Amino acid sequence: MLAPMDHVAGGAAASRLVDEGRRREPPRAAGSAVEESPVLPDYGGACLSEVVPALLGRDRSGSPAWLPDAARRAEQVVLLVLDGLGYEQLLERRSLAPVLASMAGGPITSVAPTTTATALTSLATGLAPSDHGVVGYRVATRRGVLNVLKWATPAGDARASIPPDQFQPHAAFRGRACPVVSRAEFAGSGFTEAHLRGSRLVGWRVASSLPVDVAALIAEGEPLVYAYYDGIDKVAHDTGLGAHYDAELRAVDRLVEDLAAVLPVGAALVVTADHGQVEVRDAPLEIDAEISQDVVQFSGEGRFRWLHVSPGATENVAERCRQRYGDVAWVRTRDEIVAQRWLGDPPSPEVERRLGDVALVARAPVAFFDPSDTGELRLVSRHGSVTAAEMLVPLLATGS
Numbered sequence: 001m002l003a004p005m006d007h008v009a010g011g012a013a014a015s016r017l018v019d020e021g022r023r024r025e026p027p028r029a030a031g032s033a034v035e036e037s038p039v040l041p042d043y044g045g046a047c048l049s050e051v052v053p054a055l056l057g058r059d060r061s062g063s064p065a066w067l068p069d070a071a072r073r074a075e076q077v078v079l080l081v082l083d084g085l086g087y088e089q090l091l092e093r094r095s096l097a098p099v100l101a102s103m104a105g106g107p108i109t110s111v112a113p114t115t116t117a118t119a120l121t122s123l124a125t126g127l128a129p130s131d132h133g134v135v136g137y138r139v140a141t142r143r144g145v146l147n148v149l150k151w152a153t154p155a156g157d158a159r160a161s162i163p164p165d166q167f168q169p170h171a172a173f174r175g176r177a178c179p180v181v182s183r184a185e186f187a188g189s190g191f192t193e194a195h196l197r198g199s200r201l202v203g204w205r206v207a208s209s210l211p212v213d214v215a216a217l218i219a220e221g222e223p224l225v226y227a228y229y230d231g232i233d234k235v236a237h238d239t240g241l242g243a244h245y246d247a248e249l250r251a252v253d254r255l256v257e258d259l260a261a262v263l264p265v266g267a268a269l270v271v272t273a274d275h276g277q278v279e280v281r282d283a284p285l286e287i288d289a290e291i292s293q294d295v296v297q298f299s300g301e302g303r304f305r306w307l308h309v310s311p312g313a314t315e316n317v318a319e320r321c322r323q324r325y326g327d328v329a330w331v332r333t334r335d336e337i338v339a340q341r342w343l344g345d346p347p348s349p350e351v352e353r354r355l356g357d358v359a360l361v362a363r364a365p366v367a368f369f370d371p372s373d374t375g376e377l378r379l380v381s382r383h384g385s386v387t388a389a390e391m392l393v394p395l396l397a398t399g400s
Contacts, residue, residue, distance in 0.1 A: 001102055035363040038330055038386040039109065041128070043344050046108040048393060049122040051272060055079060055224060056174055068105045068397035074268035078214055078225045080259060081123065082252060083116060084233025084383070086276015087392040089241065096246055097253040099260070103271065103396035110275050112342045113137075113304035113361075114383050114390040116233070117148035119274035121195040124172040124226070128344025132168050133351040134194065135343060137301045137384070138373060140308060140354050141167075145299050145372065151190020154372070164194035172196045173224070181213045182228040199226070207231070207255055215262035229255065236277045236381035245381075260398055268399030276390045277381040278303070278362075284369035284376065285328075291320050299356055302367030302376050303384035306356025314357045321358060328364035330386075333357065342386070361385050 041047050046066035054067045055077050063072045071077055087107035094101035111122045111129055113136055121127075121134040129135050139146045143161050144153035152158050172178070172195060184203025186192050192201070202213045210227060217225045235248040260269050284302050287295065294317050297308040309317045314333055321331045334355045338346050346352075360368050362385045370376065383390045 001104065033364070034328065035387045038342075038361070038363070039388050039391040040340070040342060040386060041111045041344075041391070042109045043111075043128050043341070046395075048108060048110045048119055048272065048274070049126060049128050049344075051079070051108070051123060051126075051270075051395065052173060053126040055270065056176065066106075066108060066395065068103075068270070068395065070104060070268045070397040070399035071270050074266065074399050076218055076221075076223055076225075076263075076267040078218065078227060078259065078263065078267065078269050080227045080229065080256065080269060080271045081120070082232055082271060082273045083228065083230040084236050084275065084277055085249075085252070085273040085394065086383075086389055087273075087394045088389045089245075089276055090249075090394055093246060093249055096249050097256075099253045099257045100271065100394070100396060103269075103398045105394060105396035107392040108272070108395045110273075110391050110393050111344075112386055112391075113301065114275035114385065115301050115304070116274050117191065117195075120228075121168060123272070123274065124195045125168075125170045126174060127170055130338075130344035130347035130351060132170050133347070133354065134168050135347075135351065135354050136299060136304065136306070138299045138370070140297065140299045140306070140356065145297065147373075148194070149191050151194070157190075159190045159193075162190075164190045165197055168194040168197075172199050173226070176224070178224050178226055179217050179222055180226045180228070181210055181217070183230070207251075208258075210255065211258040211262050214259060218263060218267055227259070232273075233277075237379045240279045240281070240380040241277060263399065265400045268397050271394060271396045273393040275383040276392060277383055278365050278385070278387060278389050279381045280365050280367050281380065282366065284367040285325075286369045288320075288324055291317060291324065297356075298370040298372060300359070300370075301382075301384040302369070302379070303362040303382050303390070304386075305360045305368035305370065307358040307360065308356045309358060318358045321360060325360055325368075328362060328366050329368075330359075330361040330363055332359045332361065334359070363387060 115137045117137050118129050121132050125132050180199045181202045187201045204210050294310050294313040295307045300306040
């Protein structure tokens with residue numbers, strides 16, 4: 001059964017992360033909670049980057065305590081990724097999702113930043129962001145800022161100029177031939193090549209096909225099937241966390257029920273997500289002119305905004321950002337992010353060059369504007385930061 005926040009499958013370490021994530025300062029304004037401390041990824045523990053390695057090694061002794069028992073015992077596993085379903089959002093709405101609520105498990109952490117490009121790559125490769133190098137949604141490269149999901153720079157399609165298999169060289173699923181059931185239109189994209197390279201894509205065009213395709217793969221004897229559904233994230237971005245989100249969660253719960261129903265004895269369904277959501281109703285904050293005069297480029301995302309600054313200006317810009325935005329964001333230099341292992345172990349020089357110099361990481365329901373990415377203006381709910389609402393994701397399982 002879906003565990004309350006203070007009784008989670010991950011044990012003491014996960015409980016500590018949850019407790020830290022739930023501490024909040026008094027709101028600065030009506031309805032605008034401000035997080036006190038960041039919830040950092042539990043790399044090496046109950047973390048999204050450890051899920052696939054744990055599932056691939058489930059037939060061995062010593063499976064981690066945070067892996068639900070149904071997954072440990074299973075001869076075959078379907079790993080369903082529900083893009084955008086945070087643990088806090090699910091816990092608040094468990095009456096709308098009785099199937100998910102009945103499954104065993106609890107929260108684990110995502111990775112930093114809590115963005116789809118980074119988190120899905122960590123999930124598929126079993127690596128922290130500092131290792132695989134997909135360190136954000138928009139990443140600085142020598143050829144301009146790369147939009148990872150579109151695999152494009154301002155010059156256009158970047159599959160030739162920034163080969164996905166060189167940008168992210170690690171094989172998915174530790175080199176195992178794991179089939180992937182996902183949207184058909186994702187086949188051949190740069191991001192698919194970067195994070196799922198070597199996998200056989202079984203494409204679906206309507207959600208009702210997903211359980212049918214999964215059932216066929218399980219019948220063929222596949223030990224691990226990866227399935228991906230992105231409806232929750234789309235609805236949250238478009239309309240926020242209101243009635244449309246609730247309706248989508250009900251529909252997703254029925255999808256989970258259909259998936260569980262097609263699995264034979266000895267198979268388990270494991271459900272997780274890449275990140276949670278925060279509703280941000282106000283327009284993104286534009287960086288003050290006094291600060292932006294030293295900024296040569298932006299990257300990242302609205303809730304984890306990297307500032308690339310003029311040579312020698314890092315400490316000055318960081319201090320001005322602390323003074324101006326410290327009440328709504330954690331301000332960290334690149335050196336602090338690396339030293340505090342937000343992204344995992346210290347990255348290679350090549351990966352470190354993809355980071356900015358100063359990070360504005362939102363701890364209130366705000367986002368920071370990038371004039372080169374105006375598409376973000378249309379988002380209602382967002383993610384990317386390291387608040388509990390964004391960082392904690394479910395790891396649930398059911399099976400016979």
